[in-house]
Amino acid sequence: MITLHAFANMFPGGIGETKDIRIQWALEEMGLAYEVRGLDYLGGEAESPEFSAISPFNQIPVLEDDGLVVAESCAILIHLAEKSGRLMPADPAGKLKVIQWCFAATATVAPALSMIAMVDAGFMGKDPAAREFLVGIATRWLSGLERQLEGHEWITGDDFTTADIAMADVLREIRETDLMDGYPRVKAFYARAFARPARQRARELTAARMGVALDQIA
Structure with missing residues (x-):
């Protein structure tokens, strides 16, 4: 069980x-x-x-x-x-791609977005310079996601996988900011994922x- x-x-x-x-x-x-x-x-x-x-x-x-x-x-x-x-392809190459993007979500994208959320909440002090620095990092990650989503609905292709759960849940950190506004594919991906039953x-x-x-x- x-x-x-x-x-x-x-x-x-x-x-x-x-x-x-x-x-x-x-x-x-x-x-x-x-x-x-x-x-x-x-x-x-x-x-x-x-x-x-x-x-x-x-x-x-x-x-x-x-x-x-x-x-x-x-x-x-x-x-x-x-x-x-x-939520994971059976072939080794497809499986590895999903695992890569699971780690990309939690190890690469998440830290900067979490820290932005903590700055905005006042847990780390309202330091505009610190937030600007973190937003610069986040912009790099969001730009990469925007490219990755070109031509398909989900992170690794046409099928919904665990990588999409990980990435969408990480993006939740910045849902109350305007950081996704410049990345229409990312914003649409986030909405699709969270609309799932x-x-x-x-x-x-x-x-x-x-x-x-x-x-x-x-």
Whole structure:
């Protein structure tokens, strides 16, 4: 049985921003049977010895799958795709391309976008020079995505994959800015991805689990 360790609660500014939703989205897309164990984050459960034993950095989400433990959202997405045989091509070249773009989303694109979101939220101070620097990096990544999306709807081609889940969820960080406005393919990709029924189910399930109104989950 698959168990997703996810957030049961979060401080107000973090509600709707957590990475567990991208895993639940993938599970809903793949049609895999799973259960969710909500962790009392505000109560310190993520720092408990029990959770430390399965999460190297005490980070949520973590997936357990019949004795196999997987941390890090990118690794979880890849594992689920391989297990289900969905959202990942069967041929080695196609599979490697999807894996490449999963890592591109979480290791290359995400850091700058996350820091822009933190600057805008005031967590790092409202330093215009720092934001300008980060926007310069983000522009480079968004330009690359715009090129990558030329001629097809999804990141690696015509089929929706785990790379699209990873990338769309990363782009969520800048949804309240105008940074995607100059990149029409990226903006359309983001809208297509988030309109998928499985994403909407994951959103509803996340809101119910955290006991918040649906409009608090992006």
